[in-house]
Amino acid sequence: MSAAPQLRAAILIVSTTAANDPSADASEATLRQVFEAEGGKWDVAEAAIVPDATTRIQRQLKRWSKGAGKVNLIVTTGGTGFAQGDDTPEAVSEILDRPAPGLVHAMLSASLAVTPFAMMSRPVAGVLNETVIITLPGSQGARENLEAVIKTLPHACLKRPAQTLELSTLAESSDWRPKPGYHHKAGAAVQPHHHHPHSHSHGHGHGHGHGGLVRHTKPGSEHLSNDPSLGPSRRQRASPYPMLDVPDALALIEEHTPRPKTVTSAVNTQLVGSILAQDVVARENVPAFRASIVDGYAVVVPSDGNMKGTYPVTAISHAAPGEAKPLKLGEIARITTGAPLPEGATSVIMVEDTVLKSMTDDGSEEREVELLADGVKEDENIREVGSDIKQGTKIMSKGEKISGVGGELGLLAAVGVAEVETYSRPVVGVLSTGDEIVEHDKPGNLRLGEVRDTNRITLLSAVRQWGFEAVDLGIARDKPGTLEQVLRDGFRRVDVIITTGGVSMGELDLLKPTIERALGGTVHFGRRTVKPIFSLPGNPASALVTFHLFVLPSLHHLSGQSPAGVPSVPVTLSHDFPLDKGRPEYHRACVSVGRDGLLSASSTGGQRSSKVGSMKTANALLCMPKGEGPLRTGHVVQALLIAPIQPL
Ligand code: AMP
Ligand code: MG
Numbered sequence: 001m002s003a004a005p006q007l008r009a010a011i012l013i014v015s016t017t018a019a020n021d022p023s024a025d026a027s028e029a030t031l032r033q034v035f036e037a038e039g040g041k042w043d044v045a046e047a048a049i050v051p052d053a054t055t056r057i058q059r060q061l062k063r064w065s066k067g068a069g070k071v072n073l074i075v076t077t078g079g080t081g082f083a084q085g086d087d088t089p090e091a092v093s094e095i096l097d098r099p100a101p102g103l104v105h106a107m108l109s110a111s112l113a114v115t116p117f118a119m120m121s122r123p124v125a126g127v128l129n130e131t132v133i134i135t136l137p138g139s140q141g142a143r144e145n146l147e148a149v150i151k152t153l154p155h156a157c158l159k160r161p162a163q164t165l166e167l168s169t170l171a172e173s174s175d176w177r178p179k180p181g182y183h184h185k186a187g188a189a190v191q192p193h194h195h196h197p198h199s200h201s202h203g204h205g206h207g208h209g210h211g212g213l214v215r216h217t218k219p220g221s222e223h224l225s226n227d228p229s230l231g232p233s234r235r236q237r238a239s240p241y242p243m244l245d246v247p248d249a250l251a252l253i254e255e256h257t258p259r260p261k262t263v264t265s266a267v268n269t270q271l272v273g274s275i276l277a278q279d280v281v282a283r284e285n286v287p288a289f290r291a292s293i294v295d296g297y298a299v300v301v302p303s304d305g306n307m308k309g310t311y312p313v314t315a316i317s318h319a320a321p322g323e324a325k326p327l328k329l330g331e332i333a334r335i336t337t338g339a340p341l342p343e344g345a346t347s348v349i350m351v352e353d354t355v356l357k358s359m360t361d362d363g364s365e366e367r368e369v370e371l372l373a374d375g376v377k378e379d380e381n382i383r384e385v386g387s388d389i390k391q392g393t394k395i396m397s398k399g400e401k402i403s404g405v406g407g408e409l410g411l412l413a414a415v416g417v418a419e420v421e422t423y424s425r426p427v428v429g430v431l432s433t434g435d436e437i438v439e440h441d442k443p444g445n446l447r448l449g450e451v452r453d454t455n456r457i458t459l460l461s462a463v464r465q466w467g468f469e470a471v472d473l474g475i476a477r478d479k480p481g482t483l484e485q486v487l488r489d490g491f492r493r494v495d496v497i498i499t500t501g502g503v504s505m506g507e508l509d510l511l512k513p514t515i516e517r518a519l520g521g522t523v524h525f526g527r528r529t530v531k532p533i534f535s536l537p538g539n540p541a542s543a544l545v546t547f548h549l550f551v552l553p554s555l556h557h558l559s560g561q562s563p564a565g566v567p568s569v570p571v572t573l574s575h576d577f578p579l580d581k582g583r584p585e586y587h588r589a590c591v592s593v594g595r596d597g598l599l600s601a602s603s604t605g606g607q608r609s610s611k612v613g614s615m616k617t618a619n620a621l622l623c624m625p626k627g628e629g630p631l632r633t634g635h636v637v638q639a640l641l642i643a644p645i646q647p648l
Contacts, residue, residue, distance in 0.1 A: 007157055008071040009035055010046035010064045012057070014078040014088050015138070019051040027077045027139045034146045041154060045071055052079050057091040065131035072157035074131055075146060078138040080121045088135050089124045096126035096133065100156065103134055103149050110148030111141050121145075132156050154248060246549065250565070253554050257532060260423035260560035267412045267420060272404040273467030274422040275560040280396040282415035285386035289340040292317075293381045297332040297354060297369060298345035306374040307349060310357050313366045315342050332369060341382060348381035349373050389415055399562060423560030428463045429494035431473035431486060432456045433502040434538060439475070454540040454612055455500040462547055463498070465643075468555055478502060491531055495558065498551055501538030532558075539609040545586050545621060548642050571620070571639040574600040576630040586621040588614045591639050592648045600648075601639055619643035 011031050018025040028047050035042040046064055050056040057076070064071050079088030093099070103125035111118035121137040123145065132153065136142040262277040292298065298317065299307055315333035317324035317340060324342035327333050332349075333342045341348070349371050357368040389395060395411055402408045402422075412420065432453045440452045453475060463470035471494050476486040483502075490497050534551045536543045548566050556564035571591050579585070589601040601622055604614045620639040624631065631637070 006043040007041060007073060007154055008045040009042045009073040009075065010048075010071045011044060012060055012064075012074060012076040013047070013049040014052055014057055014076050015049065016051040016053075016085070018049045018078075022049055025049060027136075027142050030139070030143050031075060031077065031136070031146060034143055034150060038150060042073075045069075052085040052087060054087050054091040054094075057088060058095050061092065061095060061128060061133060065129045065133075070129070071131055073153055074133045075136050076133070077136040077142045080123055080135050080137045082120060082122070086122075089122045092133055092135055093124050093126075096124070096128055099124065099126040100132070100134075101125070103132075103152075103156070106149050106152070107134070107136075107145040111137075111144045114141070114144055117141075127156075130157075155252065249550060250553055253532075253550060254557055254564070257554045257557040260558055262421050263424045264419055265422050267409065267418050269409065271402045271409065271420070271422065274402050274425060276396055276398055276400050276402070276420060277423050277560060278421040279394050279398050280412065280417055280420055282389045282391050282393050282395050282417075284416040285391045286389040286414050287338075287383050287385060287387070290385055291338050291340060291383045292335045292348045293337065293383055294348060294350045295337050296335060296348050296350040296352075296381065297371065298327060298335045298341050298348050299332050299371070299376070300327055300329045300344055301347045301376050301378050302329065305376045307371045307376045308374050310368050310370045312368055317342055332371070334366065334369075346378045347376055349376065350381065391415075399560065401561065423558075425468055426495035426555055426558045427469045427471060427493070428555065429471045429473040429490045429497045430456050430459045430463065431490060431497060431499045432475045433478065433483065433499055434475070435478045437475050437501065455536075455538070455543045458540060458544055458612075458615075459498055459500070459536075459547055462544060463555075466552060466555065468559075473497070487533070495531055496551075496555065497531070497533045498536060498547065499533065500536045500543045503535045503537055537609065540612040541588065541607075541614050542609040544615050545588070548621065548640065549586065566621075566640040566642050568623075568638045568640050569599060570636050571599040571601040571622070573622075573631060573633055573635045573637065574602045575633055577603060577622070577624060577635075578630050579624055579627040581626060581628060583626050585624045585626070586640070587624045588618040589620045589622045589639065590617050591620040591641065592646050594648045599639070599645065601637070619645060 011028055013025050013028055015025065032044050032047075035044050046069075048060055050060055057079075061074060061076075064074050076088055076092065079086045079091075104123050107123050107125075108118060108121070111121070118137075118141060121141065123135045123137070125132070125134040127133070134145075134149065136145045260275075260277070265271055265274065297311075297313070298315075299311070301307065311330065311332040313334055314331040315325040315327060317333055317335040319336050319338040324333055324335075324340070326343040327345045333345065335341070335345075335348060353371065353373045355370040355372065356366055357370050359365065360367055389411075395415060396408065400408070432455050434451070436449050436451045437453045438446070438450050440454065440457055442450075442452065446452070456472065456475070460470045460472060471490075473486065473490045473494075476483050476499075487497060487499075532554055534546075534554070536546045536551070553565035556562070569591075571589075577587060585607070587607060588604045590604060591599050591601045593599055601620060604616065604618045605611075607614055620641050620643075623638045623640065
């Protein structure tokens, strides 16, 4: 997947001295270093110096938070102390739309850990339009303050639409009782509230804008979702959730997915798809005894290596437990492939290098055999003890997967490992929502408005295909109480819930309200176990695409699998592909390998998100950039592989 697009930052130096003599300023360079240390996440697009004057500060901040050249983040430095003319906090607070006390708290506690003089700074933070603004102290302490929050800032910065998808939220599950006042208290040391993996999707062809947060719920309510009790006339008409791009969403999903749990499992075929939670050491040598590699005769090699001549067959060693009679110089023992060498034997002559000389009287057994070999060395045709695998050596590592091909199970079996520690695999519940949804196999014709449940069977199958247990949670109706009850019951049975539908902007789209209001979702406090819930779009193609993009990585994190998510490979377009002007897209495609060994991709056809047929035969999602006009035949793009590649 492509790297996260850069966030734009601006640095505003507030200092009358520096405004008169820019060479007096050292903080711009210092702060640039902090941004650069984030490995390309930030582009410091703007920097300016203004004197300690409220109007000058405000004018610059407004300019940088509006229009085409606007930035995601502004840091000011200077003017936050107690001296005359230290007016930056006041200048900034006056124009902020929304304060962000969590950022202030984080900055203060970081710099207080360095010096008590941090008390002498009066920082503020908040959002103007969609730009996050924080005030850093002057040169002293500016660096620590910025470093204290910079890792979290990308999540606080609301960005422009980056992709078509809607993803989920995480519900806290260990305590289901609604907790009045669970939400963040101003100034408490919690994450900024708008810090959860919601994004809002736009289906193809309808583009409602992303205005600022329209708040109909009562002041002080911390929920972003609609309050279902207010009805359609008071719902929000544009999504209040910050639009995330895919890499940021995946980072949040990883952050909020519970760590994998370890279990002890018997080594059997149930283990296929599991990830080892331990290094595994060979309990035994393979082979456990000196064994013949061929069918032939075990011999004691004389010092000259010449074995030509006729020998009595004095013993037999079959591939079976038990010891053969020891062998002396001048005797040979018939031996089969894989059988243990008799004591005293030093080499094995292949049956092809021998001639039968005489038999027992009843003709049932060999008495004498002529060997046709000279130049025989010791240890020929013998597998030494531990020559395949030495006892005590590491045969598998933590994090490796037990594949269904059998290689790993075979290895564990060979060395006598009967139990291993693995990461437990989550059980995944799949729930459809919507009053219009009926069982897919409902006999007869549909009534007006009814829709056959496409998503549940699709997702149950996809979950199982990727090696996880899937539980059918049925269909929930669009009633707040019903949905809540179904989700609560569901979480008693499963570790992760995937729902589809109910995440659009209609007044009956209850998933977010229910998760936030009834289940206490999106709040990540304390160290309780959380169980993730992914609320995917209702449109079948979108549901399956978002499953692969967002749910699968979480299932992989939960089960200790790394790298998480579907693998990505470069492929060549075998025809022109249309692009969307406004946003990057995941184009459903069929990737095949040609006789030249190169991978090529063709579209599965119309990509409208309701078009379920576009997933049939798709084995890849092509990462298409946004753009005018088509991407031409021969162009190379990344393909996320959701199923095996077939030959052309
Ligand atoms: P919603 O997110 O509930 O607004 O649903 C968006 C679209 O997806 C609507 O046309 C729904 O009827 C459709 N839809 C929702 N769930 C399913 C499902 N399980 N199977 C097929 N279509 C669905
Ligand atoms: Mg619906």
